[in-house]
Amino acid sequence: MKFIAPHQDPWQRVVGEDGPVPHPPTVSHRLLTLEQWHAVREHWPRELPTAVEVANDFDIEGLVEDLPRLALVVLKFPKWVDGRAYSQARLLRSRYRFAGEIRATGEVLVDMLPLLQRCGFDAVTLRADQNLEAARRALGFFPAHYQGDVLQPQPVFAKVAA
Template sequence: MQRIIKNGQVIDETWHLLDKDATLEGLSNADDLIVPLVLWREHAHALKVRDGGLGIWLDSDEEVEEIAGDLGHFKVIALNFPSFVDGRHYSSARLLRERYGYQGEIRAVGDVLRDQLFFMQRCGFDAFAIRADRDPHDALQSLQDFSVCYQAAADQPPLFRRRQG
């Protein structure tokens, strides 16, 4: 069983991340599923009435605007990083938190490494599925790499606003 980092802790994964070519056939009605955008587009009506939890995952070339009207249906939004150098979903996480007010879990999946976690958290991610060949306990420590941030981000206002209060 995979272990993920969620809300500052390493926990056992309970959600099933479906492959991009998954179909509705053979899916359990009670499992918590994170479905690819293509499956959501084709079968949203059937996925909405399932008993299990529902999440969606977007590849790096898929935009959050495509699901903006459906955010209330998802407990988890997983944003896939196909490569360490592909940072498009940093913006996606900020859009979900700041423009669309999404309060559910935003999870980084794919080629997610320790060096990215602190900055991902600043953009609005609160869960991380670390690459399988890496230690999630080691990666967890990266969330404490910096004690003060000057810039505004999804997780806190700029430093000058924090000092005035």
């Protein structure tokens, strides 16, 4: 799991009245809202690394045709108790075979990390009050699971010495 510090994130949000500009002089990784992406995708350069931020109530199937052009999909957790982004990530990985980065943002707590990883997230931006060392430890709490996930479709059971 990659932990993203907002001030060190190479992906830059596109802001301004004119919308996204394909070739900015200083930024090579553009993070667009879904609305911005839909407005520019027809003429957006294919070689430009692009990311899209998606609300958790968006039907992820609406993004499927664009997935080959995206390097990153950012899924938002507006509240830590709203888990729809887990399902979005699971669909991106298992049904649509998205191989790019899937990042969780918003109200992302340390307690959520094991499930985020099992659903297909590979990067997170933790909520500001969360501890990075505690987050790293949380990923090691469960070495095996009874159910499969996007990383390991079949569970792996430890062999018991007889």
